Amino acid sequence: MVFIRWFLGKCILLINALTLPKPMLRIKADQDKVDKKTQFFTLYQFEACPFCVKVRRFIRKNSLKIDLKDAKNNMANKSELVNNGGKHKVPCLKIEKLNEKTMWLYESDAIIAFLAKETELS
Structure with a gap:
């Protein structure tokens, strides 16, 4: 079972690498606005998790600058996620x-919907 998960993870990463979306190009002023909105966002993720890949692809496609933290291999990140977010x-x-309480948002579709709304330029 461990080998199958490892193999599927590598397949997911290979397909992702071969089909990476091109980042959106914005004028500098608009990109600065988006960067300001996302500067305090952090994504806790596993490298080969298909749902994490889905969110990372959205982040890349929309040229979002969001800090990525490995919650599988980095024990400090895992601990922060569990202790503050509530679950691994x-x-x-x-x-x-x-001036607001830190929120922890789970589920790839909810994260993508939140990021899309939050980074919308009006």
């Missing part, structure tokens, strides 16, 4: 906003 589940987006 990925993907998880840590959302810090000034």
